[in-house]
Amino acid sequence: MRIVIVGAGIAGLALALALHRSGRRCVVLEQSRGFAPVGAGVQLAPNASRLLLRLGLGDRLAEVSVRPSRREVLEGADGRLLHSTPLGEEAEKRYGAPFYTLLRSDLHALLLEAVPEGTVHTEHYVTDILENSDEVALHCADGRQVHGDVAVGADGAHSSVRALLRPEHRRPSRQTVYRGLVPASAAPGAVADPAVRVWIGPDRYFSRYPVSGGREVSFIAMVPAHGPGPVPWTAGGRVEVLDRAFSGWTPEVRETVAAARWVGEWVLQDRDPVPAWTSGRVGLVGDAAHPMLPYFAQGANQAVEDAVVLARCLRGATALTAGPALSRYAALRRARTDRIHALGRSAMELLAWEDGAPDGPPGLSADVEMDNADWVFGHDAGEEAPSA
Template sequence: MVVGAGIAGTALAAAMAGSRHEVVVLEQAPDPSPVGAGVVLTPNAVRPLRRLGLGPALERVAVAVAARDVLRYDDDLLLGSTPQDGVHAQRHGAPNLALLRADLHAALLAAAGPGAVRGGHYVTDLLESSDGVSVRCADGRSVHGDVAIGADGANSLIRSLVNTDRYRPARRVLYRGLAPAERAPALLREPRVRVWSGSDRYIAAYPVAAGRRVAFTATVPAGARDPGSWTARGRVADLLSAFQGWSATARELFSAAEWVGMWGVHDHGPVPVWSRGRVALLGDAAHPTLPFFAQPANQAVEDAVALAAHLRGATSLEAGAALERYALRRRERTERLRKVNEEILAAVRAGGDHSPEAWTRMAAEAENAHGDWIYGHDPEDEGPGGADGARR
């Protein structure tokens, strides 16, 4: 059983499709649909998704990213560019793909197979026994399985059941939005990720939906207002206020938005317990990830592929040990990524040197230092028969 039908949960169902095990994904929403606008898949996720047969589906709806450009926050002056195609794609065996989360989700659902996701199941508790796990739903129903996987996001209920987990107020606010390409600035219709960064806020924009739309992400410090009470137009007005004096291109994109969503970014430290008996965590439930290197969704795909590698050959009696091995190996990688992200975040905040040029230099140095082990990794290698497993 998988609790949560987001990217992580549906990726696990897709990775387990065709195995001898039945996978059931329990989702509280009656009609599961992804939250958010765009996502950039990097080679460490694109390669395993292609192996699962998703390559043609993704390429029909994605935009292959040619480069990531850093622009000065106020006038769009190009400060630096990191190629993402050509040598970069050859080096890592796949391109970077920008696409709608809805399109990625649809491809994963199709790969998981009909009936894999059951909507309208609001899980409230779980009970583990020697021969399996039962999850209880708000309407009184129970579902029983050999293992339960918590893929229920950064505010995971399953994580709180296996950890002493305290709520932490959001320190930053994340906006995601979409605009029709014909209404977006021409600069942003090109197959490139454009980034603007200031001392405490950040914007990224890129084309999605085979070039028909432009997605954007913007982060600002958390304020006092309740995000759930804001209308879409109110969010656009707030974005324009928060980025007063910034790029006219970015502000024009905000004004053209047909949809804007808003979330709090919570500051979770390392999760102490990833697996307990027949229960394990996946994706943001295990390791909320900062957006550097575009890794939150990509690490969720890695988790799913690695976990599937451990579970495919396991029997019910071996399931607990398989979850423990998965947790041990994934924790090593995600903890390394977390430390790198925290170092970057600390560098951004430190010393008052928040100039666009300094940020660009730091981003280039981080890409050179860490790009190979992030983008070149294969999560299949973490499984029992993979290179990492054999080495251990």
């Protein structure tokens, strides 16, 4: 069976690798010419790391990541500890797999290394998908066509495949997210005592953790979206914006921002769950299927879960049964991702508490992620779909 994946990000490459390990061949169409490293961090929780270990990536993951000892939630202004949840060895014993922090680009690179040579075809920008009873045809911007028995959109939150299948429904979240990278020498405490630390305050949020095997520190900052004024395009300009946004916060936050050597900026879009993930021979995975707010830190993890489940559903499928296999995958995954999507919204509301709230910043009861840790981290997507 001919399987065509659109998008060579985390979801697309994880699916290609899972298919390869199950004996299925595929091609991956990527619109860009190459892969530029991006200094954004990712938290790889046990529900995803267990799957990547089974796919043979354990040694490489250990080389490029850090295993934080705990997750702390702190008050932004004075650094007061609100609560701490153990990770490290305790989490691995509890859930059967490690909790890693690493750069998204490092995760992408090791997935790219693991798929067979010739799988990924760059400079293929898909502009249209036409389907009939026998196959699906993907039309590219340069006139080329690629034919397959099934097509999978793995092209991210702004998925063109999803837009071709159905109209977009989204709304601004009124939040801007900044992701930055700092050398370890500028934040030695973050590396000497590795942890995922989250500072919260009125309408804003700051998190940091070590990556790159402890050589760098990644941070993510959420602040109210810009007004009508100009947006700074340089890293220096963005550092100035963050310095003002976190004025009066604990020195750890201010010093991390000041040392940033790279800062990226995105305006968040809050999307409702996608009504349907499949249409005939075309399906969606990862952010293309369920774009999530970053507050719950499960976007990449759910993409890996999708990939493993879809690969198992397609393992025994034929050109005649490709559509039902996609439908089965969507039915298996939808309830879980909808619930995690809702938890992300709840985390946004609880972590960015309003100034002047009578009870101040949220404490233990507001830590949505840890309240649901067993259900999220302990899940084994490899058992969702018995191999056909």
